[in-house]
Every structure is written in C-alpha cells, then in structure tokens.
Amino acid sequence: MNEEEPQIPQTPSVKSDILAFVWETIKVIVISLAIILPIRYYLVQPFFVKGASMEPNFEDGDYILVNEISYRFGNPERGDVVIFRYPLEQSQFFIKRIIGLPSETIAIKDNTVTIYNKDKPQGFVLNEGYLAPEQRTLGNSIIKLDDNEYFVLGDNRLQSSDSRRWGPVNKSLITGTAFLRPWPITKTIKIPSVVY
Numbered sequence: 662m663n664e665e666e667p668q669i670p671q672t673p674s675v676k677s678d679i680l681a682f683v684w685e686t687i688k689v690i691v692i693s694l695a696i697i698l699p700i701r702y703y704l705v706q707p708f709f710v711k712g713a714s715m716e717p718n719f720e721d722g723d724y725i726l727v728n729e730i731s732y733r734f735g736n737p738e739r740g741d742v743v744i745f746r747y748p749l750e751q752s753q754f755f756i757k758r759i760i761g762l763p764s765e766t767i768a769i770k771d772n773t774v775t776i777y778n779k780d781k782p783q784g785f786v787l788n789e790g791y792l793a794p795e796q797r798t799l800g801n802s803i804i805k806l807d808d809n810e811y812f813v814l815g816d817n818r819l820q821s822s823d824s825r826r827w828g829p830v831n832k833s834l835i836t837g838t839a840f841l842r843p844w845p846i847t848k849t850i851k852i853p854s855v856v857y
Contacts, residue, residue, distance in 0.1 A: 706837065708744050708756065714815035714822065715742070715756055717793055724844035725756075725852070729837035737811060737835060738762075740855025745813070746834040749827055756839065757823055758855075760787065761804070761812030763832075769800040769825065774814075788857060792816060800825045809833070 710723040719725070719742070727744050737743055737759050747753040761767040766777040774787040798818045802825065806812060810829035815821025824830065839852050 706744075708754070708839070710756055713820045714817050715758075716817040716820070718742075718791055718816050719756065719839075719842070722845075723842055723848070725839045726841040726843065727837040728840045731838060732832075732835060736763075737832070737838065738854075739857060742839040742852060743811075743813065744836045744839065745830050746836070747827075748830060748834060751834065754836065755813075757813035757815050757821070757830075758791075759811050760814050760824075761806055761829070763806055763808050763810055765812075766803060766805045767812045768803045769798055770802075772797050772799075774798055791855060792818070804829065811835070 706727045706729055708725050708727050710719045710721060710725065712721055739759055739762055741759045742756065743759055744754055744756050747755050760774060761776060762778070764778065768775040768777070768784070774789070775784045776787055777784040793816075796816075796818050798814070804812060804824070806829050809832045811832065812824045812829050814823045814825065842848060842850050842852060
C-alpha cells in the first residue's frame with residue numbers, strides 16, 4: 662500500500678506579490694493621467710481669484726473652474742466672466758467681465774457705459790445689475806474695438822485695473838469662461854449667464 666505524501670500548498674513569493682502590486686499601481690496612475698490630463702489642459706482648468714477687482718461677485722481666494730472648450734466652438738458674449746492673459750504681461754492671468762464685443766464702440770461717461778453697434782447705431786446704456794449699488798464706473802473715454810477685441814471691466818469698478826486703463830483684450834488671449842465656483846463651499850454656485 663503506497664502512501665501519498667501530503668501536498669504542501671504553494672504560496673506565491675513575496676517578490677511576485679510586490680511586482681504585481683507595483684504593476685497595478687502603474688496601470689492605475691497611467692489610466693488616471695490619461696483621463697485627467699486632457700481634461701485639465703483642454704477642457705477645465707482651476708483658477709484662484711486674487712485681489713478685489715471682481716467683488717462682491719468673486720472675492721480674493723475664491724476657487725473657480727474655467728471652461729476652456731466653449732470658445733473653441735463659439736465666441737465670448739457680453740456678460741461672460743472670463744480668464745485671460747494680461748495683454749501687457751502675458752505670464753499673468755486676469756479675471757474680468759466682458760462688456761464690449763468686437764467691432765463695437767464703448768463710451769464711458771458720467772458713470773454710464775454706452776454700447777454702439779450695427780444693431781443699435783444710436784447706442785444703448787448697459788444695465789449692469791450685477792454691480793454693487795455703491796459702484797461707479799469712472800472714466801471719460803470712447804473706444805472702438807477691432808474685429809477680434811473685447812472690452813473688459815471688473816465688477817468692483819473702483820478697484821479694478823481693466824480695459825479703461827490698458828485697452829481691449831484680443832480673443833487669442835482669452836483662456837475661457839468661469840462656470841463654477843466650488844470653493845468656498847458656503848458659496849458654491851454655477852456661475853449664471855447675464856441677460857442684458
């Protein structure tokens with residue numbers, strides 16, 4: 662009668678366990694980067710607001726998400742809050758609101774912004790309900806925009822360096838439009854479109 666020797670269960674080596682773990686980790690990282698990087702660089706970009714130029718609608722330290730793809734298929738519209746490269750120092754990014762569109766003439770006088778365009782050659786006064794009651798649009802100027810230029814102003818007109826000071830912004834400098842403020846959590850909001 663032959664007795665069979667008891668089988669000893671095979672245990673994987675520690676080395677193969679470590680290699681399997683490293684390989685799985687690499688796969689997770691590569692897949693994550695393949696998903697996140699295109700979104701981060703081509704679709705949505707985070708932006709921290711610095712300064713008081715957009716108060717009270719956006720305050721220093723607010724964290725917002727910027728839609729970078731919409732302007733590849735369409736053009737910025739009046740009232741959009743946009744992130745763009747500062748025309749005089751393109752390594753800096755600014756946040757402002759679009760007031761004037763390409764080929765329009767913008768006149769600022771006596772705390773009033775008047776827009777002249779082909780649809781309203783006699784002009785119309787911009788009704789800016791998003792401004793705080795104490796705001797004043799200082800200045801006395803008339804600016805004619807070229808075909809690819811936008812006139813931008815901060816919502817905090819008394820504390821904003823904007824197109825009144827350094828001129829219009831070319832469309833090529835506009836990164837995208839602010840569409841969501843996820844931080845601070847108490848002020849989380851989808852940024853509404855403005856209807857004039």
